[in-house]
Amino acid sequence: MKKRLLIHVMLCVLCFPLLLSAQDNAVSLKVQETNGQPIAGVTISIDKKRTMVTDAQGAVTIPNANSSIIVFSATGFKSKTIKADTLTQSTIILEQDVANLDEVIVTGLSTNVKRRNLANAVATISSRELSSTAPAQTLDGALEGKIPGAYINANSGAPGGGITVKLRGVTSVYGNTQPLYVVDGVFIDNSATSAGLNAVTSAASGGAATSTQDNPSNRIADINPQDIQNIEILKGASAAAIYGSKAAAGVIIITTKKGRQGKTAINVSQDLGLITVRKLLGVREFTADRAASLSSDPATSEALKKQFTDAQAAGHIYDYEKEMYGNTGFARNTELSLTGGGEQTSFFFSASQKDEGGIVKNTGYRNTGLRLNIDHRISDNIKIGITTNYINSSADRGLFGNDNVGATIGVALSSTPSFAELHPDANGNYPANNFAASNPLQTIALMKNNESVNRFITGLNLEATLQNSGKSTTKFIARGGVDFYNLQTSALFPGTLQWQAVNKGTSIQGFTKNLSTNYIASLVNTFTPSDNVSLTTSAGFTQETGDYNNLLNVATQVIAGQSNVSQAGALNATQLRTKYLNSGVFIQEEASIIDAVTLTAGVRFDRSSNNGDAAKFYTYPKAGLSWNLTRSGIVDEGFFNNIKLRAAYGQANNVPAYGSKFTGMAISNIAGNPGVIVNIQQGDANIKPERQKELEAGIDFSVLNNRLSFELTYYNKSISDFLMLQSLPSSSGFSSKWLNAGDLRNHGVELGLNAIPVQSKSVTWNTSVNFWLNRSKVIRLIIPPIPQGSFGYVLGSFQVEQGKSATQIVGLDGDNGVGVLGDAEPTFQMNTYNEVTFFGRLSLRFLLHWKNGGDNINLTSLQSDFGGTSADYDKVTNKMGVPDAVYRIMQIGTTARIFVEDASYLRLREAGLYYTFNEFHNSFIKSINVGVSFNNYLTFTKYRSYDPEVSNFGTGFSTGVDVLPYPASKRAAFHISFSF
Amino acid sequence: MKKYNHIQTLFFAGIILFFSACKKDYGNLNGPTVEAYQNNATAAELNNLVSGIESGMRNSIAFYLDDVGTIGREVYRFSPSEPRYVTDLLGANDAELSGSNFYIATPWASRYRVIKNCNVLIDAANSTTLITDAQKKGYIGFAKTIKAHQLLMNLNLTYSNGIRVDVADPDNLGPVVDYDAGLAAILSLLDDAKTDLAGADVQFPLAGFSAFGDAAGLLKFNRALAARVDIYEAKWSDALTALNESFFDLNGDFYTGVNDVFGTGSGDQLNPAFIPQNQNGEVRVAHPSFARDIAANDDRINKTSLRNSTASIPAGLSSNRDVWVYTSSTAPIPVIRNEELILIYAEANIQLNKFSEAIKALNVIRSKHGLGNYGGAQTQAALIEEMLYERRYSLYFEGHRWIDMRRYNKLDELPIDRTGDDVWTEFPLPVTE
Known part of the structure; x- marks a missing residue:
C-alpha cells in the first residue's frame, strides 16, 4: 500500500514539477474559476478532519495528502471532491453556482444540511458582503439592507449603534421584538441599557431616571464585523424553533473566522475615513420683522427686533445647525489577524482597534477587540473548538431626542434663531440662550454621555464520535459559552450649563453587570442503511441563564468639576435586577432520501422562570419538507439545473418580561420611615409565553447553467397570546396589568434572484436582487384598543386594534375624529448587491437598498415650527395664505396628518472599489489590497427630517417616531491591507 | 463500545439531573411582592405598609389642590407645558372636563393606590400570627380611617358621579355608588375604625400625626374626619358629637392636627404644591377675587404674596399675587386641623340655630386673624x-x-373671569372606570 502510494507520488512529481514540495506526499494546488481567475479563501477539507484555505493566488499546499478525500468549497461555487491519490492535474476548477446549493446550513442545534436540501429560506451573509464593501461602524449597522424579509432601522445617527432588527414583521408588542444573536454557539446579550438620561430630560413623565427615550446602543454593536466569517439568518419559528425560548423573533447565527492548517497567514489592514452629516435641514432666514414676530408681546417684539438688527450690524448671524452638526469626524480602523495551524491544532487570532469621530463635537465611538479561536483535535474521535473574545468599547453619544426641559441639543437648536449669540466670550464663558432653556453649544462643549463596555465572550464546542460503524455514526456534541460584560454609563452635566441652574450639576453614573450563559448537550446519530437513505436523529437538552444587575446613581448639586457621585449634595440610587433560567429538551429527526427529499420533524419542550408557572413545559413542534425535483428525476436537468419545492412549519415562544408575574411593591418613604406601596402594574401569576407559529413554503430553481437562480418564499406567521399591558380601572389600585391579549398575524413574500450576467476572461459581474414585503393584522384582541408607543392621537400614535395592521398609525383626522393615518410597515423593500470584477483584480461592489412606503411620525419639523426656526417657515403654499409653519401649527388638535409622513428611501448603502496586487512571487508580501468605500453616501427621499431611519423610542415596538435625533451621517474611507 | 455506553449513561444522568434541579423561580429581585405580605407578616413588614400608606397619601396631592382651588376660583395654575389648567378646569369656551385627563385620572388613581395598600395592610394584619389582637386592631383601625379619608377625597371630585367603595378584589370590583351612598359608606368605615381603635395598641411609627400617633390620637383623628363627613351629610348634631371625641379645641392652636409631611430624605417627597415666589412660566397665583373680597386687616392676606410683576397668560388671565400657603418645599399640607374643626363647630351650631355658640367660635377665628368680633346680623x-x-x-x-x-x-356665586368660562359641579369618572 505504502509502496504503491510512493510510486504514485513519484509519478506525480515526475509529471508535474509544480507539485514539488518539501514533504514527500504533499500536493500543491491552484484553485481557479472557469475563466482562469484564482479563487482565494477556498475551504479545503481533508478527510473531514483537517481544513485548509487557499491564499490570495488561490494556491494551497496540502501536506500528507496520501489518499485523502479532499473537498473544495467556497461561497458562490459548487463544491468539488477529489481523491488525492487520483489527482492528475495541479489546477482545480470550481464552477460558479449563484444559488450556493452546496453551502452548508445549520438546521438544528447540532445538525446541518446543504442548501440544496433546505426546507427554509435561510438568508446568509458572507464576510465579503458583511464588511468588505464599505465596513459599517458596528455589526448591527453592517446588517442594514442585507437581509431579505427584515426591517432594519437605525434609531439615530449617534456613534456606537442602536439599531432595530425585525425579521418578518412585528413578532411582539411588549415582548422582545429583536432576534436572538448566537456567536459560535454562545447566546449573546443584546440588551440596551439606559444611561439614566431621563433624570435630566424628563422625556417621560413620572420622574424615573430611565425611559425608553434615552437612546442607548444595543450590545450586539460590540462584536467586530471583521471577525465574522458568515452569518445565517433564521427568520421565524419554522427555521428557528429548535432554539426555543428566545427564538420567536428569529435567530442570527454568527460564525467567526477559524484557523486553517498551513503556513501562518498574516493580514494587516488599515482604514482611514471621514464622517460627515448626511443632510442638514437648513435654518430660517431672519429679517427684523420675522425676529419681531417671534413674540406676541409688543415690548419683547421690539427687543427681538433690536437684537436682530444689532446682530446683523455686527455680522453675528450664524447657521447654528451647520456649526453643531457640521463637524467632520475622523475614522481609523486598524486590524491585524493571524491564522494558521498544524494537523492537530489551528488558530485564528485578531486584534483590532476602531476609533471614529462624530458629526457633533465630543461624540464618537471606539472599539478595541481581541479574538482567539482555537480548534484542536484531541484524538481521531474528539475535537474541540474554543472561541474567546475580549471587547472594550466606548461610545460618546451626545444628548439628543425628546425632552421636556429644553436640555437636549436638538430641542434647544429648534428654538434658537440665527441672530442669537451662543458663542463663548474671551474667557470661555458661554452666554445664556434667551430663546431656549439651554445653550446647545455650551451643552456640546461641556457635557458627557458615555457608554463604556468591557466584555468577555467565550465559547466551547466539543464533538466526540462515540460510535462509528459502516452504517451508523453517533456523536456527542456539546456547545456552550459565557457572555459577560460590565457596562459603565457616565452622563455628566456640569452646574455651569444654563439648564442646570436648579440641579447645579448632575452626574449620572450607571454600573451594569450582565452574565449570560448557555449550553446544549446532544447526541446525534446518523444512520445510513443504504446509499439512498440517511437518517439523522438528534436529541438533547439546553439551558440558558441570564443575570442582569443595573445600579444607577443620580447625583445632583455636584461639587464643581466633579463627576464622582459621592461629591454631590443629593444622591438618588435605583437598582434593577433581572434573572432568568430557560431550559428545554429537544428531539429531531431528519431523513434524507436519495439526496433529493429531506424530511425533518422535531419537537421541543421549554420552560422558563419568567413564566407564571416556572415548572411547566410548553411544547413546540416543527416539521419541514424539501423536495428536489431535478435530483429526484421528476424534472429533467435541462432548462432547469436545479428545482426544489419546500415547506416548513414550526412553533417558538417568547417568554414574558421578567417580573410580569409579580405584583411588586415600590419604595415610598416618609420622614425617615421606610415605606412600601403597591406598584401600579399588577402582575399575572398565570402569565404564559407568547407562541409563534410559522408556516413557510417556497420554490427555488436555477437555470442557464446555474448562472441564474431564483428563490421564492411565502410565509405566514401568527403570534398567539401576545403580551400586552392592559389598562385597568384605577379604582383597583392598579393602572395596568400584563396579560396575553390576543393573536397577531404576519404574512409576506420574499423573492430572491442571484445571477452572473457577465462572465468573461476580463469581467465577471455577480448580482443579487431581493424583493420582500410583509403585512400584519391583529386577528384577536380581548381588550379595547389603546394608543401607545408615541405621544397620543394629537400627534399621531400607534394603536393595536382588532382587524387592523399591527403597525398602523392613528391620530386626529379632522371631522373624522380619530382615523388611520398611516402604517409603519413598508409597502415593500428591495435590495441589490453587485460585484463587478475586472481581470480578477479590480473589484467594484455596491449595495442599493430601497424601502418603499412605511410611515414615520415626524415631530422634528413640528419642533422647529414651534421654535420659529424651520427653514420653510415663511413659505406660503397653503390655502390660508399664512406662513406654512403657522399653518402647520394651526392644524394641531384638528389633524395629525401632517406629522405622519412617508419615510420611503432609496439608499446607496455601501459602495467600494478595490484593487488587489498579488504579483509578489518571491516577496515576503503575498498581496496588497487598496480601496475606497462609501457608506450611506447617496439617499433619495422626500422625508422632511434628518433621516427616514429614526426611532425616538429605541428598539421596541414603535420605531419611526422622529424627535430631533442625532442626525444621520455618511462616510468615505480609504482602505489598505497587506497579506503576508 | 464500552466508552459509548459510558457516555450515554452520563448523558441520561445529565437529563435526570436537568429535570430535577433546574426548576427555578427567582422571585422578585427588585422589591417585595404583595403576596409576600400575606404570609405571616412581621410587625416590621406591617410598619412598612403603614409608612407606604402615609407616604402615598401625598401622591398627586397638588393635582387635587389645583382641581379644587381652580374650580373654586381660589387660584390659577399657569403652566406653559400644561394649558389644561386654564382651559378645561376653568371651562374656557367649549372646553369641558374629560375623564381621560390627568386632573381627574391621576389624583383618583393615587387615592385608590393608597386604598389598595390599606387593603393589603388589613389582609396582612388579619393573616399574621406574629402580633397581638390589640396590635391587629391598631393596624386595621388606622387602615380603615385612611381608606375613608382617601375615598372622601375622590368623592369630593366626582360628587354625584360617585365612587367605587368595594375595591378589595381588583379582578372583581364592586359597583360605583352615588354621592349619598358614598358618604354613608365612608362614615360607616370611620365608625368601624373607631371600634377597632377603641381597644387598640398602636406601635407603628407615623410621621405627620405628631401627638395623634397613638391609639387615642388616631381615634381623635378618626372623629375629626367623621365630623367633616357629618357636615357634608348635614348631620349637624352628629358632627358636634364627633367633634367632642376629636381633637377639637376652641382655644387650641389652629394648626394642631394631622399633616402630610415632606422631606428631602431618600425615597421621600417634596411638597409638590410649593412654587417659589416670583417665578415665570410655571406659577400658581391667587385668583384676583382673593384680595378683592378680603376684609381690611385680615392677616390671611398673607396666604398670598404680592409679585414683582403681574403673571399673565395670553388666554386672558392675570394676577399679581402668588399663592403663598406652602412656603417651602418641605412645608406640610394639612389633612385636617383644629381651625377647620372650630369652623365645623360654628357651622353645626348655626344649622342647629345655636347662634351664640356659633358666634363664639367664629370670633375665635376672627380675633386670631386680626378682625374684630362678628357684628353682623x-x-x-x-x-x-x-x-x-x-x-x-x-x-x-x-x-x-x-x-x-x-x-x-x-x-x-363664584366669579367668572372670561365669557364662556364655566364653574363645574363635578368631575366625570376616569375613563378607565
Whole structure:
C-alpha cells in the first residue's frame, strides 16, 4: 500500500514539477474559476478532519495528502471532491453556482444540511458582503439592507449603534421584538441599557431616571464585523424553533473566522475615513420683522427686533445647525489577524482597534477587540473548538431626542434663531440662550454621555464520535459559552450649563453587570442503511441563564468639576435586577432520501422562570419538507439545473418580561420611615409565553447553467397570546396589568434572484436582487384598543386594534375624529448587491437598498415650527395664505396628518472599489489590497427630517417616531491591507 | 463500545439531573411582592405598609389642590407645558372636563393606590400570627380611617358621579355608588375604625400625626374626619358629637392636627404644591377675587404674596399675587386641623340655630386673624355667609372652597373671569372606570 502510494507520488512529481514540495506526499494546488481567475479563501477539507484555505493566488499546499478525500468549497461555487491519490492535474476548477446549493446550513442545534436540501429560506451573509464593501461602524449597522424579509432601522445617527432588527414583521408588542444573536454557539446579550438620561430630560413623565427615550446602543454593536466569517439568518419559528425560548423573533447565527492548517497567514489592514452629516435641514432666514414676530408681546417684539438688527450690524448671524452638526469626524480602523495551524491544532487570532469621530463635537465611538479561536483535535474521535473574545468599547453619544426641559441639543437648536449669540466670550464663558432653556453649544462643549463596555465572550464546542460503524455514526456534541460584560454609563452635566441652574450639576453614573450563559448537550446519530437513505436523529437538552444587575446613581448639586457621585449634595440610587433560567429538551429527526427529499420533524419542550408557572413545559413542534425535483428525476436537468419545492412549519415562544408575574411593591418613604406601596402594574401569576407559529413554503430553481437562480418564499406567521399591558380601572389600585391579549398575524413574500450576467476572461459581474414585503393584522384582541408607543392621537400614535395592521398609525383626522393615518410597515423593500470584477483584480461592489412606503411620525419639523426656526417657515403654499409653519401649527388638535409622513428611501448603502496586487512571487508580501468605500453616501427621499431611519423610542415596538435625533451621517474611507 | 455506553449513561444522568434541579423561580429581585405580605407578616413588614400608606397619601396631592382651588376660583395654575389648567378646569369656551385627563385620572388613581395598600395592610394584619389582637386592631383601625379619608377625597371630585367603595378584589370590583351612598359608606368605615381603635395598641411609627400617633390620637383623628363627613351629610348634631371625641379645641392652636409631611430624605417627597415666589412660566397665583373680597386687616392676606410683576397668560388671565400657603418645599399640607374643626363647630351650631355658640367660635377665628368680633346680623343666612367667608380664608388652598360652595348651592356665586368660562359641579369618572 505504502509502496504503491510512493510510486504514485513519484509519478506525480515526475509529471508535474509544480507539485514539488518539501514533504514527500504533499500536493500543491491552484484553485481557479472557469475563466482562469484564482479563487482565494477556498475551504479545503481533508478527510473531514483537517481544513485548509487557499491564499490570495488561490494556491494551497496540502501536506500528507496520501489518499485523502479532499473537498473544495467556497461561497458562490459548487463544491468539488477529489481523491488525492487520483489527482492528475495541479489546477482545480470550481464552477460558479449563484444559488450556493452546496453551502452548508445549520438546521438544528447540532445538525446541518446543504442548501440544496433546505426546507427554509435561510438568508446568509458572507464576510465579503458583511464588511468588505464599505465596513459599517458596528455589526448591527453592517446588517442594514442585507437581509431579505427584515426591517432594519437605525434609531439615530449617534456613534456606537442602536439599531432595530425585525425579521418578518412585528413578532411582539411588549415582548422582545429583536432576534436572538448566537456567536459560535454562545447566546449573546443584546440588551440596551439606559444611561439614566431621563433624570435630566424628563422625556417621560413620572420622574424615573430611565425611559425608553434615552437612546442607548444595543450590545450586539460590540462584536467586530471583521471577525465574522458568515452569518445565517433564521427568520421565524419554522427555521428557528429548535432554539426555543428566545427564538420567536428569529435567530442570527454568527460564525467567526477559524484557523486553517498551513503556513501562518498574516493580514494587516488599515482604514482611514471621514464622517460627515448626511443632510442638514437648513435654518430660517431672519429679517427684523420675522425676529419681531417671534413674540406676541409688543415690548419683547421690539427687543427681538433690536437684537436682530444689532446682530446683523455686527455680522453675528450664524447657521447654528451647520456649526453643531457640521463637524467632520475622523475614522481609523486598524486590524491585524493571524491564522494558521498544524494537523492537530489551528488558530485564528485578531486584534483590532476602531476609533471614529462624530458629526457633533465630543461624540464618537471606539472599539478595541481581541479574538482567539482555537480548534484542536484531541484524538481521531474528539475535537474541540474554543472561541474567546475580549471587547472594550466606548461610545460618546451626545444628548439628543425628546425632552421636556429644553436640555437636549436638538430641542434647544429648534428654538434658537440665527441672530442669537451662543458663542463663548474671551474667557470661555458661554452666554445664556434667551430663546431656549439651554445653550446647545455650551451643552456640546461641556457635557458627557458615555457608554463604556468591557466584555468577555467565550465559547466551547466539543464533538466526540462515540460510535462509528459502516452504517451508523453517533456523536456527542456539546456547545456552550459565557457572555459577560460590565457596562459603565457616565452622563455628566456640569452646574455651569444654563439648564442646570436648579440641579447645579448632575452626574449620572450607571454600573451594569450582565452574565449570560448557555449550553446544549446532544447526541446525534446518523444512520445510513443504504446509499439512498440517511437518517439523522438528534436529541438533547439546553439551558440558558441570564443575570442582569443595573445600579444607577443620580447625583445632583455636584461639587464643581466633579463627576464622582459621592461629591454631590443629593444622591438618588435605583437598582434593577433581572434573572432568568430557560431550559428545554429537544428531539429531531431528519431523513434524507436519495439526496433529493429531506424530511425533518422535531419537537421541543421549554420552560422558563419568567413564566407564571416556572415548572411547566410548553411544547413546540416543527416539521419541514424539501423536495428536489431535478435530483429526484421528476424534472429533467435541462432548462432547469436545479428545482426544489419546500415547506416548513414550526412553533417558538417568547417568554414574558421578567417580573410580569409579580405584583411588586415600590419604595415610598416618609420622614425617615421606610415605606412600601403597591406598584401600579399588577402582575399575572398565570402569565404564559407568547407562541409563534410559522408556516413557510417556497420554490427555488436555477437555470442557464446555474448562472441564474431564483428563490421564492411565502410565509405566514401568527403570534398567539401576545403580551400586552392592559389598562385597568384605577379604582383597583392598579393602572395596568400584563396579560396575553390576543393573536397577531404576519404574512409576506420574499423573492430572491442571484445571477452572473457577465462572465468573461476580463469581467465577471455577480448580482443579487431581493424583493420582500410583509403585512400584519391583529386577528384577536380581548381588550379595547389603546394608543401607545408615541405621544397620543394629537400627534399621531400607534394603536393595536382588532382587524387592523399591527403597525398602523392613528391620530386626529379632522371631522373624522380619530382615523388611520398611516402604517409603519413598508409597502415593500428591495435590495441589490453587485460585484463587478475586472481581470480578477479590480473589484467594484455596491449595495442599493430601497424601502418603499412605511410611515414615520415626524415631530422634528413640528419642533422647529414651534421654535420659529424651520427653514420653510415663511413659505406660503397653503390655502390660508399664512406662513406654512403657522399653518402647520394651526392644524394641531384638528389633524395629525401632517406629522405622519412617508419615510420611503432609496439608499446607496455601501459602495467600494478595490484593487488587489498579488504579483509578489518571491516577496515576503503575498498581496496588497487598496480601496475606497462609501457608506450611506447617496439617499433619495422626500422625508422632511434628518433621516427616514429614526426611532425616538429605541428598539421596541414603535420605531419611526422622529424627535430631533442625532442626525444621520455618511462616510468615505480609504482602505489598505497587506497579506503576508 | 464500552466508552459509548459510558457516555450515554452520563448523558441520561445529565437529563435526570436537568429535570430535577433546574426548576427555578427567582422571585422578585427588585422589591417585595404583595403576596409576600400575606404570609405571616412581621410587625416590621406591617410598619412598612403603614409608612407606604402615609407616604402615598401625598401622591398627586397638588393635582387635587389645583382641581379644587381652580374650580373654586381660589387660584390659577399657569403652566406653559400644561394649558389644561386654564382651559378645561376653568371651562374656557367649549372646553369641558374629560375623564381621560390627568386632573381627574391621576389624583383618583393615587387615592385608590393608597386604598389598595390599606387593603393589603388589613389582609396582612388579619393573616399574621406574629402580633397581638390589640396590635391587629391598631393596624386595621388606622387602615380603615385612611381608606375613608382617601375615598372622601375622590368623592369630593366626582360628587354625584360617585365612587367605587368595594375595591378589595381588583379582578372583581364592586359597583360605583352615588354621592349619598358614598358618604354613608365612608362614615360607616370611620365608625368601624373607631371600634377597632377603641381597644387598640398602636406601635407603628407615623410621621405627620405628631401627638395623634397613638391609639387615642388616631381615634381623635378618626372623629375629626367623621365630623367633616357629618357636615357634608348635614348631620349637624352628629358632627358636634364627633367633634367632642376629636381633637377639637376652641382655644387650641389652629394648626394642631394631622399633616402630610415632606422631606428631602431618600425615597421621600417634596411638597409638590410649593412654587417659589416670583417665578415665570410655571406659577400658581391667587385668583384676583382673593384680595378683592378680603376684609381690611385680615392677616390671611398673607396666604398670598404680592409679585414683582403681574403673571399673565395670553388666554386672558392675570394676577399679581402668588399663592403663598406652602412656603417651602418641605412645608406640610394639612389633612385636617383644629381651625377647620372650630369652623365645623360654628357651622353645626348655626344649622342647629345655636347662634351664640356659633358666634363664639367664629370670633375665635376672627380675633386670631386680626378682625374684630362678628357684628353682623344674627340670622342663619347671615351667619352662613360669615362662616363661608371664614372657611374661604382660613382654609385657603387646602381643598375646601369649591366643595363648600357646592354644599350651599352657591357655585353660581363664584366669579367668572372670561365669557364662556364655566364653574363645574363635578368631575366625570376616569375613563378607565
